[in-house]
Amino acid sequence: MLIMVGSLALTAAAIFFGYFLAESLQKIKYTAAPINWSIEHAGSVRVMIIAGLILFPITFFLASLRLVEDLREINAGLQEISAGRFGRVVTVRGKDELSVVAESMNQLSSEWDHYLAEITSGLEEIASGQFDHQIPEIAGNKLGEIALSINQMSMQLKHSIAEERKAEKTKNDLITGVSHDLRTPLTSILGFLEVIEEDRYQDEVEMRYYVNIAYEKSLALRRLIDELFEYTRINNGMPLELSELDIAGLIRQLAEEFVPSAENAGMEIRLNLQEGEFKIQADGGLLVRAYENIIANAIQYGQAGKYIDIDMGQDGDVLIVRIHNYGDPIPERDLPYLFDRFYRVERSRSKQTGGTGLGLAITKSIVEVHGGCITARSSKKATSFETRFPVSGPHQAPAAVTEEVHNETGRLPAALPDQGQVTKQRISSQPPRLFQSSVAALSMIVLLVSAVVFFSVKNSFTSTLLVNLEGNSDPGLMPTSDSNEMVLITGKTDKGYTLLLHQYLFDGQNLIIQYSMRHSNITSESQWVKQSVKPTFQLDSSTIQAVPGIFTDSGVTLAKSGTLNYSFKGTPPPDKFMLKVNVKELVVFDDPAQQRILAGDWSFQIPVEINYKRKANGQSEPL
Incomplete structure (x- = not known):
């Protein structure tokens, strides 16, 4: 433009x-x-x-x-x-909008070039095994989303490798632990059976003694195998038989079943349960096994405290069960490993009591497949095991993963939304032409x-058009009759000057007439260009009498043209009337400093009737 x-x-x-x-x-x-x-x-x-x-x-x-x-x-x-x-600098002369576009292109190209170099360097680091390397991410930028995806991929690769190494180590530890715990009772069984087989006993009483020891070792061996099988089955995604379960009723029933064991140990089980029913969706058989392990451990290792307290309550949408015993505290260094497979706080004590080291590991797996969690705390006052379950029940049965990997994975951002496929349109290589x-x-x-x-x-056509535009002659203007009447698109000439009326607008409220001045006796075109001619208009008394309230409102007066504006006060004007205007003098300016009055007669009268209508918004439109 x-x-x-x-x-x-x-x-x-x-x-x-x-x-x-x-x-x-x-x-x-x-x-x-x-x-x-x-x-x-x-x-x-x-x-x-x-x-x-x-x-x-x-x-x-x-x-x-x-x-x-x-x-x-x-x-x-x-x-x-x-x-x-990227990296090319576009040079544009000037300081207009195109220079702003060029500067924006240069900045964009430079930023993309630098950022792609960072992404390439980051990929090289990741390819070399440096999975901790993070590419800087720019929010709200497509390349930033690419960097975010690469960082996610790097983090997931790191965790996958860590999980694979952890699984390999766990498998080796499991084989080592199982081999050790199976070999120990099996060695005892074989040793006593060898004594019996070689008749190295003194009498039948000694033989029965050896047989009883072998039998007890066999039971311990079978118990170890059963618990190992159960632990493996739970952690391999065993399907849950879910049903609505009242935890308060389950705890009361278990407390009654353990009364004989507690009395034999000189202990008492005390319940502190909130009023009401506490129901969740759970597998009752597995939860019974989990709480049996916790209560049995409390009886075995908390005899010095004389009491086992079981508290249960609800905190929002979470059901909480705490089991306290007041025996010897668990060393703080052992608490983080308490739920690991084959871990024993005191290996000598576990051997005496026949523990396998899998009880609490099985309990933890059962709680987690129900969407809950279990924690242990121990001090000189008490040792507490706390389980938490969502009231809504388990949403899924998650696989057993290490807490470190689980927490790190939880910090990963969600996958980027699908942005759709954007068709890349190549710009034509042909240079633009005018x-x-x-x-x-x-x-x-x-x-x-x-x-x-x-x-x-x-x-x-052109002759008529150009003749009207020419100022040297006025062939289209004809003098009016002696009655001084005239019609539109005609003019009246006197003293060589012609007053020409072009058109009018009358909408019942305003009357606007367009006029212009012409000349026929000024020979020099430059003289007419410099001259200013302004008529002096005055309403005739006949028009004032015929149209009461008509008055000159305002108008536009130029050097040789302008408009006459008339308005009406009081009574609305008639739809048709004769407008007569007296023009007896012209104010002529030969130059801005010289003014003269030219007397003559350029009066006119024209029939006026409504040719426009006024709309509701105050504007006028032709009829």
Whole structure:
């Protein structure tokens, strides 16, 4: 738009300069003839129009040269970016919008180049095994999302490798532990059976003693195998038989079943349960086994405290069960490993009591497959085991993973949403042209040539149009009759000046008349250009009497044209009436410092009727 306006301004300036240049060249003998011939045969206005039609495309093309060059430079930069070659600097002259676009492109290309270098370096670090390396992430950026995905992949690879190593170590530890715990009773059994087989006993009483020891070792061996099988079965995703289970009832039943064992140990089980039912979705058989292990351990290792307290309550959507014993405390160094397989706080004591080291590990697995958790605390006052279950029940049976890996995985961001496939559109490698096709260029040339020919050849349309635009003659203006009446698009001439009325607008509330002044006796065109002619209008008494309330509201007065504005007070005007205006003098300014009054008669009267209607918004539209 700015180029268009600038081209029009340059064209107008060139025509204005050419007008005065031609006036000067008319005084030169050799140049006056062609200039006069052109004006006589075509007219000065037609010559200026043809010159404008020829000059405007030229000025438009010249004004567009820098724009086209800048667009070509920007397009070349876009081609480089489209090809993946970042870092090119686009240079645009000037300080306009295109320079802002170029600066934004340069900044974008530089940022992408730097950030892709960081991503490439990060991938090289990850490929070399440095999974802790993190690529900087830019929020709200597509490349930032790529960096986030790479960091996620690196973290998941790290955890997968750590989990695989942990699984391998766990398998080796399991084989070592199972081998040791199976070999110890089996060695005893074989030793006593060998004594019996070789008849190295003294009598039947000693033989029965050896047989009893072998039998007890066999029971311990079977118990170890059963617990090992159960632990493996639970951790391998054993399906749960879920049903609605009242935990309070289950705890009461277990407490009653352990009364004989507690009494034999000199202990008492005390219940502290909140009122009401505490129901969850759970596998009753597995939970019975879990709490049996906890209570049995409390009886075995808490005899010095004399009491086992069981508390149960609900905290929001979580059901909490705590089992306390007041025996010897568990050393603080052993608490983190209490639920590991084959771990014994005091291995000598476990051997005496027949422990396998799998009881608490089985309990932890049962609690976790129900979506709960178990913790242990121990001090000089008490040792407590606490279980927590969601009231809504388990949503899924998660596999047994180490707490470290579970926590680290929980910090990973969610997967990125699917952004959809965006079709990549390559920018054309052909540089932009002023005309994008030969058809458009040919059409503009044909239009330009047609306009030049149309205005060069005299015809009825152009002749009428140009005669009205010319100021040297006034053939279309005819004097009015003696009655001084006139109609629109005519004028009245006196003293060589003509008052011409063009059109009017009357909507019942306002009357606006457009007029202009012409001259016929001023020979010098430059004199008329400098002169200002302003008529003095005055309503005739007949119009004031016929249309009460009519008065001059305002108007626009220019050098040789303007408008008359009339409004109406009080009674609305009639739809039709005769408007008579007296014009008896003209105020003529030959130059801004000289004013003279020219007397004459340019009065007129015209029939007026409503030709516009007023809309609700106050605007008018033609009938």
